[in-house]
Amino acid sequence: MDGGRAPLAGLAMSIFARPARCRFCNSLLLHSLADLGETPLANAFVAPENLSHPDPVYPLHVRVCENCFLAQVDTAIPAQEIFSDYAYFSSYAASWVEHARRYAQEMIARFSLNGASKVIEVASNDGYLLRHFAQAGIPVLGVEPAANVAAAAQSLDIPTEIAFFGAETARDLKSRGHMADLMTANNVLAHVPDINDFVTGLGIVLKPEGVLTAEFPHLLRLMEESQFDTIYHEHYSYFSLASLERILAAHKLRAFDVEQLSTHGGSLRVYICHAAASYAASAALQDLRNTERAAGMERMETYQGFAARAVKVKAALLDFLENARRQGKKVAAYGAAAKGNTLLNFCGVTRGDIDFAVDRNPHKQGRYLPGSRIPVLAPEALFEAKPDYVLILPWNLAEEIRKDMAGIADWGGKFVTPIPMLRIWD
Numbered sequence: 001m002d003g004g005r006a007p008l009a010g011l012a013m014s015i016f017a018r019p020a021r022c023r024f025c026n027s028l029l030l031h032s033l034a035d036l037g038e039t040p041l042a043n044a045f046v047a048p049e050n051l052s053h054p055d056p057v058y059p060l061h062v063r064v065c066e067n068c069f070l071a072q073v074d075t076a077i078p079a080q081e082i083f084s085d086y087a088y089f090s091s092y093a094a095s096w097v098e099h100a101r102r103y104a105q106e107m108i109a110r111f112s113l114n115g116a117s118k119v120i121e122v123a124s125n126d127g128y129l130l131r132h133f134a135q136a137g138i139p140v141l142g143v144e145p146a147a148n149v150a151a152a153a154q155s156l157d158i159p160t161e162i163a164f165f166g167a168e169t170a171r172d173l174k175s176r177g178h179m180a181d182l183m184t185a186n187n188v189l190a191h192v193p194d195i196n197d198f199v200t201g202l203g204i205v206l207k208p209e210g211v212l213t214a215e216f217p218h219l220l221r222l223m224e225e226s227q228f229d230t231i232y233h234e235h236y237s238y239f240s241l242a243s244l245e246r247i248l249a250a251h252k253l254r255a256f257d258v259e260q261l262s263t264h265g266g267s268l269r270v271y272i273c274h275a276a277a278s279y280a281a282s283a284a285l286q287d288l289r290n291t292e293r294a295a296g297m298e299r300m301e302t303y304q305g306f307a308a309r310a311v312k313v314k315a316a317l318l319d320f321l322e323n324a325r326r327q328g329k330k331v332a333a334y335g336a337a338a339k340g341n342t343l344l345n346f347c348g349v350t351r352g353d354i355d356f357a358v359d360r361n362p363h364k365q366g367r368y369l370p371g372s373r374i375p376v377l378a379p380e381a382l383f384e385a386k387p388d389y390v391l392i393l394p395w396n397l398a399e400e401i402r403k404d405m406a407g408i409a410d411w412g413g414k415f416v417t418p419i420p421m422l423r424i425w426d
Protein backbone atom coordinates (compact mmCIF):
# COMPACT_ATOMS: atom_id res chain seq x y z
CA MET A 1 0.00 0.00 0.00
CA ASP A 2 2.93 2.33 0.61
CA GLY A 3 4.74 1.37 -2.56
CA GLY A 4 5.02 4.95 -3.80
CA ARG A 5 6.65 6.29 -0.66
CA ALA A 6 9.98 8.07 -0.70
CA PRO A 7 12.95 6.27 0.86
CA LEU A 8 13.84 7.22 4.42
CA ALA A 9 15.99 10.27 4.87
CA GLY A 10 19.60 9.67 5.94
CA LEU A 11 19.02 11.24 9.34
CA ALA A 12 16.16 8.91 10.05
CA MET A 13 18.21 5.87 9.03
CA SER A 14 20.94 6.71 11.50
CA ILE A 15 18.37 6.89 14.27
CA PHE A 16 16.76 3.60 13.37
CA ALA A 17 20.05 1.73 13.00
CA ARG A 18 20.45 1.57 16.79
CA PRO A 19 19.42 -1.73 18.36
CA ALA A 20 16.05 -1.21 20.01
CA ARG A 21 16.18 -1.17 23.77
CA CYS A 22 13.50 -0.47 26.37
CA ARG A 23 13.32 3.24 27.09
CA PHE A 24 12.81 2.47 30.77
CA CYS A 25 14.87 -0.59 31.72
CA ASN A 26 17.22 -0.86 28.71
CA SER A 27 16.38 -4.51 27.97
CA LEU A 28 16.43 -5.54 24.32
CA LEU A 29 12.98 -5.23 22.74
CA LEU A 30 12.34 -8.64 21.24
CA HIS A 31 8.54 -8.88 21.18
CA SER A 32 6.23 -7.18 18.68
CA LEU A 33 2.82 -5.84 19.66
CA ALA A 34 1.92 -4.32 16.27
CA ASP A 35 3.91 -3.39 13.18
CA LEU A 36 1.96 -0.66 11.39
CA GLY A 37 4.44 -0.24 8.55
CA GLU A 38 6.09 2.99 7.46
CA THR A 39 3.86 6.02 7.90
CA PRO A 40 4.22 9.80 8.07
CA LEU A 41 4.09 11.53 11.46
CA ALA A 42 0.41 11.59 12.42
CA ASN A 43 0.38 15.34 13.09
CA ALA A 44 2.40 16.35 10.02
CA PHE A 45 -0.51 17.98 8.19
CA VAL A 46 0.51 18.98 4.68
CA ALA A 47 0.28 22.60 3.54
CA PRO A 48 -0.93 23.12 -0.04
CA GLU A 49 2.48 24.42 -1.16
CA ASN A 50 4.08 21.14 -0.01
CA LEU A 51 1.74 18.83 -1.90
CA SER A 52 4.37 18.14 -4.55
CA HIS A 53 6.78 16.74 -1.92
CA PRO A 54 6.28 13.20 -0.62
CA ASP A 55 5.64 12.85 3.12
CA PRO A 56 8.69 11.61 5.03
CA VAL A 57 7.75 8.20 6.44
CA TYR A 58 9.09 6.37 9.47
CA PRO A 59 8.62 2.81 10.73
CA LEU A 60 5.76 2.55 13.23
CA HIS A 61 6.32 -0.58 15.24
CA VAL A 62 5.23 -1.09 18.84
CA ARG A 63 7.07 -3.65 20.93
CA VAL A 64 6.64 -4.89 24.48
CA CYS A 65 9.54 -5.19 26.89
CA GLU A 66 9.70 -8.69 28.33
CA ASN A 67 11.34 -7.40 31.49
CA CYS A 68 9.08 -4.44 32.48
CA PHE A 69 6.10 -4.84 30.06
CA LEU A 70 6.30 -1.25 28.88
CA ALA A 71 4.85 -1.13 25.35
CA GLN A 72 6.72 1.34 23.19
CA VAL A 73 7.55 2.39 19.67
CA ASP A 74 11.13 1.38 19.12
CA THR A 75 12.12 4.36 17.00
CA ALA A 76 12.61 7.73 18.60
CA ILE A 77 11.99 10.64 16.25
CA PRO A 78 13.64 13.67 17.87
CA ALA A 79 10.92 15.48 19.80
CA GLN A 80 11.89 18.80 18.22
CA GLU A 81 10.82 17.44 14.83
CA ILE A 82 7.44 16.51 16.17
CA PHE A 83 6.40 19.32 18.45
CA SER A 84 7.79 22.54 16.98
CA ASP A 85 4.63 23.26 14.98
CA TYR A 86 2.22 21.08 16.84
CA ALA A 87 -1.21 21.58 15.35
CA TYR A 88 -3.21 20.44 18.34
CA PHE A 89 -4.92 23.19 20.31
CA SER A 90 -6.75 21.58 23.19
CA SER A 91 -9.47 24.19 23.30
CA TYR A 92 -10.98 23.05 19.99
CA ALA A 93 -12.45 19.90 21.52
CA ALA A 94 -15.49 20.92 23.55
CA SER A 95 -15.65 17.75 25.64
CA TRP A 96 -11.96 18.10 26.52
CA VAL A 97 -12.51 21.64 27.78
CA GLU A 98 -15.30 20.36 30.02
CA HIS A 99 -13.07 17.52 31.22
CA ALA A 100 -10.47 20.12 32.23
CA ARG A 101 -13.01 22.26 34.06
CA ARG A 102 -14.26 19.32 36.10
CA TYR A 103 -10.72 18.20 36.85
CA ALA A 104 -9.81 21.62 38.27
CA GLN A 105 -12.94 21.68 40.41
CA GLU A 106 -12.26 18.21 41.81
CA MET A 107 -8.59 18.84 42.56
CA ILE A 108 -9.25 22.19 44.26
CA ALA A 109 -11.78 20.50 46.55
CA ARG A 110 -9.93 17.25 47.20
CA PHE A 111 -6.54 18.80 47.97
CA SER A 112 -7.78 22.10 49.47
CA LEU A 113 -5.88 24.24 46.97
CA ASN A 114 -5.93 27.98 47.55
CA GLY A 115 -4.08 31.22 46.85
CA ALA A 116 -1.02 29.90 48.71
CA SER A 117 -0.82 26.78 46.51
CA LYS A 118 0.88 26.31 43.18
CA VAL A 119 -0.36 24.25 40.26
CA ILE A 120 2.14 23.31 37.56
CA GLU A 121 1.06 21.64 34.35
CA VAL A 122 3.50 19.90 32.09
CA ALA A 123 2.58 20.15 28.40
CA SER A 124 0.09 22.85 29.29
CA ASN A 125 -0.94 23.40 25.68
CA ASP A 126 -2.99 26.59 25.19
CA GLY A 127 -3.87 26.97 28.88
CA TYR A 128 -7.15 25.05 28.47
CA LEU A 129 -6.74 23.55 31.96
CA LEU A 130 -4.72 26.02 33.99
CA ARG A 131 -7.19 28.81 33.25
CA HIS A 132 -9.69 27.09 35.57
CA PHE A 133 -7.21 27.17 38.47
CA ALA A 134 -6.20 30.76 37.66
CA GLN A 135 -9.86 31.82 37.70
CA ALA A 136 -10.12 30.33 41.20
CA GLY A 137 -7.22 32.53 42.34
CA ILE A 138 -4.65 29.72 42.49
CA PRO A 139 -1.15 30.51 41.16
CA VAL A 140 -0.32 28.45 38.09
CA LEU A 141 2.61 27.77 35.81
CA GLY A 142 2.49 25.99 32.47
CA VAL A 143 5.40 24.28 30.74
CA GLU A 144 4.85 23.85 27.02
CA PRO A 145 7.40 23.08 24.28
CA ALA A 146 5.43 24.33 21.26
CA ALA A 147 6.06 28.08 21.06
CA ASN A 148 2.95 28.88 19.00
CA VAL A 149 0.73 26.98 21.44
CA ALA A 150 2.42 28.51 24.50
CA ALA A 151 1.84 31.98 23.01
CA ALA A 152 -1.90 31.27 22.97
CA ALA A 153 -1.73 30.51 26.71
CA GLN A 154 0.35 33.59 27.47
CA SER A 155 -2.21 35.75 25.69
CA LEU A 156 -4.73 34.50 28.28
CA ASP A 157 -2.37 35.54 31.11
CA ILE A 158 -1.40 31.96 31.90
CA PRO A 159 2.32 32.12 32.81
CA THR A 160 3.96 29.58 30.51
CA GLU A 161 7.57 28.44 30.18
CA ILE A 162 8.48 27.43 26.64
CA ALA A 163 10.49 24.30 27.34
CA PHE A 164 10.63 20.54 27.06
CA PHE A 165 10.10 19.18 30.55
CA GLY A 166 12.75 16.95 32.08
CA ALA A 167 15.27 16.93 34.92
CA GLU A 168 17.11 19.99 33.61
CA THR A 169 13.97 22.11 33.23
CA ALA A 170 12.78 20.88 36.64
CA ARG A 171 16.00 21.95 38.37
CA ASP A 172 15.74 25.34 36.68
CA LEU A 173 12.13 25.77 37.83
CA LYS A 174 12.99 24.71 41.37
CA SER A 175 15.94 27.13 41.50
CA ARG A 176 13.50 29.92 40.67
CA GLY A 177 11.13 28.89 43.46
CA HIS A 178 8.61 26.98 41.36
CA MET A 179 7.47 23.87 43.24
CA ALA A 180 4.10 22.23 42.93
CA ASP A 181 1.36 21.36 45.38
CA LEU A 182 -0.44 19.89 42.39
CA MET A 183 1.27 18.82 39.21
CA THR A 184 -0.66 17.80 36.16
CA ALA A 185 0.68 15.60 33.40
CA ASN A 186 -2.32 14.90 31.20
CA ASN A 187 -1.60 12.87 28.09
CA VAL A 188 2.06 13.73 28.20
CA LEU A 189 3.77 10.63 29.69
CA ALA A 190 3.10 8.76 26.46
CA HIS A 191 4.76 11.56 24.48
CA VAL A 192 8.03 11.53 26.40
CA PRO A 193 11.04 9.99 24.66
CA ASP A 194 13.23 9.80 27.79
CA ILE A 195 10.80 8.57 30.42
CA ASN A 196 13.43 8.31 33.16
CA ASP A 197 14.60 11.90 32.70
CA PHE A 198 10.99 13.11 32.64
CA VAL A 199 9.91 11.28 35.80
CA THR A 200 13.09 12.45 37.55
CA GLY A 201 11.98 15.99 36.73
CA LEU A 202 8.50 15.40 38.14
CA GLY A 203 10.04 14.31 41.43
CA ILE A 204 12.21 17.43 41.56
CA VAL A 205 9.35 19.92 41.15
CA LEU A 206 6.83 18.11 43.35
CA LYS A 207 6.71 19.37 46.95
CA PRO A 208 7.23 16.68 49.66
CA GLU A 209 3.45 16.36 50.18
CA GLY A 210 2.56 17.47 46.65
CA VAL A 211 0.31 15.43 44.38
CA LEU A 212 0.95 14.62 40.75
CA THR A 213 -1.87 13.39 38.55
CA ALA A 214 -1.06 11.69 35.29
CA GLU A 215 -3.63 10.76 32.68
CA PHE A 216 -2.84 8.42 29.84
CA PRO A 217 -4.65 5.93 27.62
CA HIS A 218 -4.80 2.59 29.41
CA LEU A 219 -2.94 -0.15 27.55
CA LEU A 220 -5.47 -2.69 28.80
CA ARG A 221 -8.29 -0.86 27.01
CA LEU A 222 -6.18 -0.25 23.91
CA MET A 223 -5.67 -4.00 23.62
CA GLU A 224 -9.17 -5.09 24.56
CA GLU A 225 -10.77 -2.69 22.06
CA SER A 226 -8.30 -2.99 19.18
CA GLN A 227 -7.41 0.70 19.43
CA PHE A 228 -4.30 0.32 17.31
CA ASP A 229 -4.95 3.73 15.74
CA THR A 230 -3.92 5.40 19.01
CA ILE A 231 -0.43 4.19 18.16
CA TYR A 232 1.65 6.84 16.46
CA HIS A 233 5.25 8.00 16.45
CA GLU A 234 4.55 10.79 18.92
CA HIS A 235 3.20 8.21 21.38
CA TYR A 236 6.44 6.66 22.49
CA SER A 237 5.02 4.62 25.39
CA TYR A 238 1.79 2.72 26.19
CA PHE A 239 1.27 2.13 29.89
CA SER A 240 -0.47 -0.33 32.08
CA LEU A 241 -0.85 0.64 35.73
CA ALA A 242 1.76 -2.00 36.55
CA SER A 243 4.36 -0.72 34.10
CA LEU A 244 3.87 2.85 35.32
CA GLU A 245 4.16 1.82 38.97
CA ARG A 246 7.44 0.10 38.18
CA ILE A 247 8.78 3.33 36.65
CA LEU A 248 7.56 5.44 39.57
CA ALA A 249 9.22 3.13 42.09
CA ALA A 250 12.55 3.52 40.30
CA HIS A 251 12.27 7.27 40.91
CA LYS A 252 11.12 7.13 44.55
CA LEU A 253 7.56 8.01 43.66
CA ARG A 254 4.42 5.90 44.09
CA ALA A 255 0.78 5.77 43.04
CA PHE A 256 -1.81 6.10 45.81
CA ASP A 257 -5.09 6.27 43.88
CA VAL A 258 -6.44 5.73 40.39
CA GLU A 259 -9.57 6.59 38.44
CA GLN A 260 -10.71 5.07 35.18
CA LEU A 261 -11.84 7.71 32.70
CA SER A 262 -13.66 7.47 29.39
CA THR A 263 -11.31 9.92 27.65
CA HIS A 264 -9.25 8.77 24.67
CA GLY A 265 -11.00 5.42 24.52
CA GLY A 266 -10.32 4.60 28.17
CA SER A 267 -7.70 6.38 30.23
CA LEU A 268 -6.29 6.15 33.72
CA ARG A 269 -5.83 9.10 36.04
CA VAL A 270 -3.16 8.00 38.47
CA TYR A 271 -2.55 9.98 41.66
CA ILE A 272 1.13 10.01 42.51
CA CYS A 273 3.18 11.23 45.45
CA HIS A 274 6.70 10.89 46.79
CA ALA A 275 7.39 7.39 48.16
CA ALA A 276 7.74 8.88 51.65
CA ALA A 277 4.60 11.05 51.50
CA SER A 278 1.63 10.42 53.77
CA TYR A 279 -1.07 9.40 51.26
CA ALA A 280 -2.60 5.96 51.84
CA ALA A 281 -3.12 3.62 48.89
CA SER A 282 -6.79 3.44 47.87
CA ALA A 283 -8.96 0.40 47.34
CA ALA A 284 -9.41 1.46 43.70
CA LEU A 285 -5.67 1.17 43.18
CA GLN A 286 -5.58 -2.37 44.56
CA ASP A 287 -8.67 -3.30 42.50
CA LEU A 288 -7.06 -2.18 39.27
CA ARG A 289 -3.81 -3.98 40.09
CA ASN A 290 -5.91 -7.13 40.49
CA THR A 291 -7.80 -6.48 37.25
CA GLU A 292 -4.58 -6.10 35.30
CA ARG A 293 -3.11 -9.21 36.83
CA ALA A 294 -6.23 -11.19 35.94
CA ALA A 295 -6.08 -9.81 32.37
CA GLY A 296 -2.52 -11.09 32.05
CA MET A 297 -0.83 -7.71 31.59
CA GLU A 298 2.34 -9.17 33.09
CA ARG A 299 2.44 -12.20 30.78
CA MET A 300 3.98 -11.97 27.32
CA GLU A 301 1.40 -14.25 25.66
CA THR A 302 -1.32 -11.67 26.41
CA TYR A 303 0.33 -9.33 23.92
CA GLN A 304 0.34 -11.82 21.07
CA GLY A 305 -2.67 -11.75 18.78
CA PHE A 306 -3.18 -7.99 19.01
CA ALA A 307 -1.71 -7.42 15.55
CA ALA A 308 -4.22 -9.83 14.00
CA ARG A 309 -7.07 -7.79 15.47
CA ALA A 310 -5.71 -4.65 13.81
CA VAL A 311 -5.70 -6.44 10.47
CA LYS A 312 -9.38 -7.38 10.99
CA VAL A 313 -10.30 -3.73 11.58
CA LYS A 314 -8.43 -2.80 8.41
CA ALA A 315 -10.25 -5.43 6.36
CA ALA A 316 -13.63 -4.24 7.63
CA LEU A 317 -12.89 -0.61 6.79
CA LEU A 318 -11.62 -1.42 3.31
CA ASP A 319 -14.69 -3.61 2.66
CA PHE A 320 -16.96 -0.77 3.70
CA LEU A 321 -15.18 1.76 1.46
CA GLU A 322 -15.17 -0.66 -1.47
CA ASN A 323 -18.90 -1.28 -1.12
CA ALA A 324 -19.63 2.42 -0.84
CA ARG A 325 -17.63 3.12 -3.98
CA ARG A 326 -19.37 0.35 -5.90
CA GLN A 327 -22.75 1.76 -4.90
CA GLY A 328 -21.72 5.28 -5.92
CA LYS A 329 -21.98 6.54 -2.33
CA LYS A 330 -19.94 9.50 -1.14
CA VAL A 331 -17.82 9.18 2.01
CA ALA A 332 -16.34 12.03 4.04
CA ALA A 333 -14.44 11.92 7.33
CA TYR A 334 -15.03 13.92 10.49
CA GLY A 335 -12.12 14.98 12.68
CA ALA A 336 -8.56 15.32 11.41
CA ALA A 337 -7.23 13.56 14.50
CA ALA A 338 -3.79 11.99 14.73
CA LYS A 339 -5.40 8.61 15.36
CA GLY A 340 -7.29 8.98 12.08
CA ASN A 341 -4.02 9.32 10.23
CA THR A 342 -2.66 6.11 11.74
CA LEU A 343 -5.86 4.34 10.76
CA LEU A 344 -6.04 5.68 7.19
CA ASN A 345 -2.35 5.12 6.48
CA PHE A 346 -2.26 1.62 7.97
CA CYS A 347 -5.31 0.76 5.87
CA GLY A 348 -3.92 2.47 2.74
CA VAL A 349 -6.96 4.74 2.39
CA THR A 350 -6.59 7.72 0.03
CA ARG A 351 -8.56 10.55 -1.50
CA GLY A 352 -9.99 8.03 -3.96
CA ASP A 353 -11.87 6.47 -1.01
CA ILE A 354 -12.73 9.53 1.07
CA ASP A 355 -13.42 12.87 -0.65
CA PHE A 356 -12.50 15.14 2.24
CA ALA A 357 -12.24 15.41 6.01
CA VAL A 358 -13.63 18.20 8.17
CA ASP A 359 -12.27 19.59 11.43
CA ARG A 360 -13.26 22.45 13.71
CA ASN A 361 -9.63 23.45 14.21
CA PRO A 362 -8.89 26.29 11.74
CA HIS A 363 -5.17 25.44 11.94
CA LYS A 364 -5.91 22.15 10.19
CA GLN A 365 -8.38 23.48 7.64
CA GLY A 366 -6.87 24.08 4.22
CA ARG A 367 -4.22 21.45 4.86
CA TYR A 368 -4.10 17.80 3.85
CA LEU A 369 -3.93 14.67 5.96
CA PRO A 370 -0.38 13.29 5.94
CA GLY A 371 -0.03 10.16 3.83
CA SER A 372 -3.60 9.87 2.58
CA ARG A 373 -3.51 13.48 1.28
CA ILE A 374 -7.21 13.91 1.99
CA PRO A 375 -8.06 17.65 2.17
CA VAL A 376 -9.23 19.09 5.52
CA LEU A 377 -12.16 21.51 5.30
CA ALA A 378 -14.40 23.33 7.77
CA PRO A 379 -17.37 21.32 9.14
CA GLU A 380 -19.78 23.36 6.99
CA ALA A 381 -18.43 21.49 3.96
CA LEU A 382 -20.43 18.45 5.07
CA PHE A 383 -23.65 20.36 4.62
CA GLU A 384 -22.69 21.43 1.10
CA ALA A 385 -21.41 18.06 -0.11
CA LYS A 386 -24.06 15.99 1.73
CA PRO A 387 -22.04 12.75 1.83
CA ASP A 388 -23.87 9.45 2.33
CA TYR A 389 -21.43 8.38 5.04
CA VAL A 390 -19.40 10.35 7.57
CA LEU A 391 -16.55 8.29 9.00
CA ILE A 392 -15.75 9.54 12.50
CA LEU A 393 -11.97 9.31 12.87
CA PRO A 394 -11.77 10.40 16.55
CA TRP A 395 -14.22 7.63 17.51
CA ASN A 396 -13.54 8.43 21.17
CA LEU A 397 -15.55 11.64 20.60
CA ALA A 398 -18.22 9.90 18.52
CA GLU A 399 -21.07 10.61 20.90
CA GLU A 400 -20.37 14.36 20.91
CA ILE A 401 -19.85 14.46 17.15
CA ARG A 402 -23.01 12.52 16.36
CA LYS A 403 -24.97 14.97 18.48
CA ASP A 404 -23.31 18.09 17.00
CA MET A 405 -23.65 16.87 13.43
CA ALA A 406 -27.07 15.21 13.74
CA GLY A 407 -28.12 17.38 10.76
CA ILE A 408 -26.60 14.91 8.33
CA ALA A 409 -29.74 12.82 8.81
CA ASP A 410 -31.59 15.50 6.78
CA TRP A 411 -30.19 14.01 3.57
CA GLY A 412 -30.00 10.43 4.85
CA GLY A 413 -26.34 10.69 5.83
CA LYS A 414 -25.07 8.06 8.27
CA PHE A 415 -22.19 8.03 10.71
CA VAL A 416 -19.63 5.28 10.64
CA THR A 417 -17.14 4.44 13.42
CA PRO A 418 -14.14 2.22 12.63
CA ILE A 419 -13.03 0.99 16.10
CA PRO A 420 -13.28 -1.48 17.89
CA MET A 421 -15.00 -2.85 14.77
CA LEU A 422 -16.64 -0.95 11.92
CA ARG A 423 -20.15 0.17 12.74
CA ILE A 424 -22.69 2.04 10.59
CA TRP A 425 -25.01 4.05 12.81
CA ASP A 426 -28.64 3.83 11.66
Ligand SMILES: [Zn+2]
Pocket residue numbers: 022023024025026027065066067068069070
Ligand atom coordinates in the same frame (compact mmCIF):
# COMPACT_ATOMS: atom_id res chain seq x y z
ZN1 LIG B 1 11.71 -2.56 29.96
